[in-house]
Amino acid sequence: MHRGELYRVHNPPGDPRRHRIFVIVSRQTMIDGRSPMLICAPVYTRGSGLSTQVRVGTDEGLKHDSWILCDNLASVPKSDLRQYVGSLSPAKLAEVDHALSIALELRF
Numbered sequence: 252m253h254r255g256e257l258y259r260v261h262n263p264p265g266d267p268r269r270h271r272i273f274v275i276v277s278r279q280t281m282i283d284g285r286s287p288m289l290i291c292a293p294v295y296t297r298g299s300g301l302s303t304q305v306r307v308g309t310d311e312g313l314k315h316d317s318w319i320l321c322d323n324l325a326s327v328p329k330s331d332l333r334q335y336v337g338s339l340s341p342a343k344l345a346e347v348d349h350a351l352s353i354a355l356e357l358r359f
Contacts (some may be wrong), residue, residue: 254279254349255339257294257312258332263325266293272336273327274307274319276351288326292319292347303354305346312337321350 257276263271273291275282282289298304298318308316313336339347351357 252282252284252329252332253338255344257307257336258291259334259336260327260331261334263293263327263331265325272313272317273325273332274322274339274347275332276347278326287329289329289332291325291327291332292321292351293325294319303350305350306335306345307343311339311343319320319347319350321347321354324354341357 252275254275257272259270259272261270268330272294273289274294275289276292277289286319286347294307294313294317296315298306298320303321305321306316307313
């Protein structure tokens, strides 16, 4: 399991859908460690083009164009991340990092 990978989660808490795709955004040491939860960003089929949203699609293993919503982070149990969908390229992961920095108002 690695940062930037996408997984289909069945029956995500607080989500009316039967399944949702999430991208792991936790740092790699958390992923490799003993923490049972990871920070993930949900993927939606619709986005509004905000600076906190990143467009993804078939290049990342999805069936159609979608959006990663970095304003809607969730703690997801590692045990729920079982159905691998695909992964982000380094360039796409950099876009997610930028969107996260905007969503969290991080200044470097």
